[in-house]
Amino acid sequence: MDSLLTLWSANTAVSATVWLLLAMTLLYFGRRPAHNMLRSTGEGLRNVLRLTSRSLSQLERHLVKRNREVLLAAARNDAERRIEREFTRIQALVARDLSGYPALHRDIASAIDDIEETYRESGENPPLPPAWSEVVNTIAALPSHGDPAVAKVLNNIKGAVEDTHKETLKAWQNSAAQRHKLLARMQPEWRTLNSKMDEVAATVDGLDKRTHQLDKQMAQFEEIRRGEDAAVRSLASSSLTQFFISGLVLTIAVMGGLINFQLIALPMSEMVGGTSYIGALKTSDIAALVIILIEIAMGLFLLESLRVTRLFPMISSMDDRMRRRMMVISLTILCVLAGIEASLAYMRDLLALDREALTQSLTGVTAAASGVAASHAEFRWIPSIGQMVMGFVLPFALAFIAIPLESFIHSLRTVLGLLLVAAIRITAIASRALGNLLEHSARLLMHAYDLLIMVPLSIEHLVISLRHRSQSTDEVADAIPDVSVEEAAEKPARSRKSRGNAKAAEKDADNGAVAAA
Template sequence: MNDLLTLWSANSAVSAAIWLVLAMTLLYFGRNPAHRILLSSGQGLRHMLRMASRALSQLERQLGKRNREVLLAAARNDAERRIEREFTRIQTLVARDLSGYPALHRQISTAIDNVENSYREAGDSAPLPPAWGEVVNTIATLPSHGDPAVAKILSNIKDAVHDTHKETLKTWQASADQRHKLLAKMQPEWRTLNGKMDEVARTIDNLDNRTHQLDKQMQHYEEVRRGEDAAVRSLTSSSLTQFFIAGLVLTIALLGGLINFQLIAMPMSEMVGGTSYIGGVKTSDIAALVIILIEIAMGLFLLESLRITRLFPIISSMDDQMRRRMMIISLSILCILAGIEASLAYMRDLLALDKEALQQSLSMAANASGVAASNAEFRWIPSIGQMVMGFILPFALAFIAIPLESFIHSLRTVLGLALVAMIRLVAIATRLLGNLAGDSATLLTHAYDLLIMLPLSIERLFSRKREAATAVQFDDSQTTDELADVIPDVAAEEKRSRKGRSKNNSGDAAVAVA
């Protein structure tokens, strides 16, 4: 390096100046090819990155379209399930309530007939008594003319009329009492009829509510089938909500499974051995984990048999008898495993008690043994608690299939949205890098010119002088051309004026001759 530096002169500064002049000269003569290389490379890289950005944008559109189709398909399936469930409920309502409508109709008809008969009987009453008062007054005003026989006859007639009036009044009162009794007997029939009509009204109201729910489900299904943007946005937000809620529930279930694992891990070491390992993991831990996973699987099969979840379509497509058998088998296995876990939890408490007693016996501390003896009588409380937890936790873990199904179905939508967002960011970054590559190439050309600014300044100075000389020559030639253009015009004008004067002279001569 020092030899190259002192190649041209013993003075390193002079030699460096010569090297700098040579480098600037070489860079100056290679300026145009270097500019073309830099610009071509920058433009090529820019076009390549822009093409990659267009490809990513097209992939983003295709993926967004695919996510939309998947979301609408899942929404259609869910809407069909809801509509099917509403039809099943309506069928159950009709079979349960409206199937007894003939008997209800007979009861209502019987009640109406009884009411009509009672009303008819109440209407058939004895005639009202005649106007006995007028008859008695008429007889009393008849003149007796002082004849005692006539007076006696009239008195007898009056007494007979009074007696008849009393008997008729008693008969009419008895008939009125009978009608009142018949009308009172109609009251239970009216109440029965009112109750039956209320029952019919409640049934019709329930059916009307179900039909309104079915109309809403059908409207939602039509919106999903049409693929409206509002429906897609609603489904997307619903999927995100289900994803986070199901994730939270699965996290809680995972913590419950961890507690269940801690309950049965230590007693399992007594059953399968605590010194054996499988791949660096204790066999007892693997056995406890397998039991928990089997419980989750049995719970999943149980809910699939009940058609609460639809993770395995083959189970839902079984006939009712086979599903019932599978449900009984899954529930039986789950109960057996829950009993095993309860016994293991109790065994864990016994092992902990034995371990504590062993530590106390080894410590040989009298006061510690006294404390243990005083607390031993309450050891059954945590034992019962552990047994109850060991029996309940398997059934709690069995219901993990419900949030798991929601999590799996919503995970597709969330992953699709995340992938679309990531591809969009990559496309934007690629486009920005392409623009940066083109601008960087231009910047490098300016930096290249900055390195050779001295020869470029000299070239620019000579170019300006040459342009000035060329401009002067151009101005002289332009002036000469203008004069050459003007001289023919003047000659032509002079020629035209001469012709005009000759014509005028000839006209004057002709006038003179005339």
């Protein structure tokens, strides 16, 4: 390195100056190829990245369209399921309540007939008793003229009239009481008719509510079928909500599964051996995990048989008899596994007691301490019962994991599509920005290259400007015509003579004008 530095001279500064001049000369002569290379490289990278950005934009549009189709298809299937469920409920309502409508109609018609007949019977009013008081007063006011026979006759007539009045009034009262009894007999019929009409009103109201709900479902289905943007946005937000909610429920279920695993891992080590390994995992841990997974699978099959979930269309498409058999088998296996887990949880408590006793015997615990431990052992049945209940209940709780799992799987497709669209959009924007940045970087390198050779470039620009200036002077000189010396001397005399002739002509013209005047 030192030999190269002192190649041109023993003085380092002189040699470095020579090398600098050589480098500047080489860079100066390679300026045009270097500029072409940088320009073509920047434009090529920009075009490639712009093409990549355009391709990513097309892929984004295709993916957005595909996500829209998938989202609408899933929403359409879900809407069809809801509409089918509403029709099933309406059919059940009609079959349960309106199937007895003919008998109800007959009961109502019979009640109405009884009421009408009773009303007609009660409407046959007996004649009102005459105005006996006026008759009695008139007879009593007749003059007897002091004749005892006439007075006796009048008294007899008065008594007969009063007796007849009492009998007529009693008959009229009996008739009114009979009519009241008939009207009272109408009261149960009215109550029966009222209850029947209430049943009809409740049935019609329930059917009306179902029809309104069905109308809403049909309106949503029409919006989904038309593929409106508002419906798509609503479905996307609903999918995101279902994704986070189902993810939270699945997290809770996983925690429950871990607790279940801890309940049965220790007793499983006593059953399958605690020193056996499959790879890096204990055989007992794998066995406990398999039991939990089988419980989840049985719960999934049970809910599929009940048509609560539809992860396996084959199970939903089975006939009712086969589905009932599968439901019974799944429930039986789940109950057996729950019982096994309860026994394993109880066995875990016994193993814990044995280990505690072994630890006390090995450490040499005193009799007093052992007595205290024995007194505490009397209440060990409480956690044992709790562990057994947990071991029996947790499998059934894990069986319902199929419901949030189905929602999570269906919403995961939409969420992944949205994330992929966002990633592609960001990549396209970054690709376009990177292309522009590389192009500007190439231009910056070209200017930096010119900055390194600014001395020869300045000399070149100076020479070019002088050359242009000399060329412009030559062009001006070439534009002036060539004349001899004599012609150049004669030109002023000619010009003076022509000016004198012009003045004489003007004077003659003025004299002629004066003479004419």
